[in-house]
Amino acid sequence: MGFSSFLGRVLFASIFILSAWQMFNEFGNDGGPAAKEWAPKLELVKTFIDGKIGKNDIYFDVKPLARTFVATCIFLKGFGGLLFVLGSGFGAFLLIFYLILTTPILYDFYNYDVGEPKFFVLLREFLQCVAYLGALLFFLGMKNSILRKLQKKKAPKPKAA
Template sequence: MGFFSFLGRVLFASIFILSAWQMFNEFGKDGGPAAKEWAPKLGLVKEFIEGNIGKNNLYFDVKPLARTFVATSVFLKGFGGLLFVLGSSFGAFLLIFYLILTTPILYDFYNYDIGEPKFSVLLYEFLQCVAFLGALLFFQGMKNSILRKQQKKKAPKPKAA
């Protein structure tokens, strides 16, 4: 059972690790293609925030923020994936944090009408990330329940002669 658990973690984490490796190799000075994909999405977030708190209350430039987002994503996916392979709850936490942070921004299917072709693609990717999040939460729950069961077991008392 231990080998299959490890193999499952390797296969699951390979999605994140290989993605982080590709983003790292393409990073460059401008953040690479991932930063170009993030910039318009973060622009929408900026407009949403400005609409709620006012235009001049918060200022940030989208392009450097997109590069920072890509660098943070590379770290969270790469380091979190490696720790997850080793069975670490902290690695799972990093991947959960990454998914919660990026999924609603990157896969914004809610900004499109149902009939548009992009809606279906973004909804599919969003639901896939939600499934990954569910698997990571399941891992965390199983890890915690196993630790609780081990703590409840008491050492046998020696019998008096």
């Protein structure tokens, strides 16, 4: 059970770790291709927020924000994946935070009509990330239930005199 659990965590976390490693190698001065993909998505988020709270006088350039966002994603995926391999709940929380932060922005299937081919590609990727999120929540739930069972078993019994 112990080895198969470790192997499962390694295989699951390899998705995140290898992706973070690729993003890190391509990062460069401009943030790499990931920053170029994130820049228009973050511009849409900025426009959406401006529409909800009103146009504000604060201006910020999206390109440096995209580089910072990519660096944050590299950290969350890489460090979270490594901690997850070691069985840490904190690593699972980092990966959950990454998925919650990026999935609705990156896979914006809701901006397309149902008949468009891009809709189905984005919906499939979105649902895959939701499945990853479910697996991480399952891991945390199982980890917490095992810890509770162990605490109940280790309660010292009073000795009769």
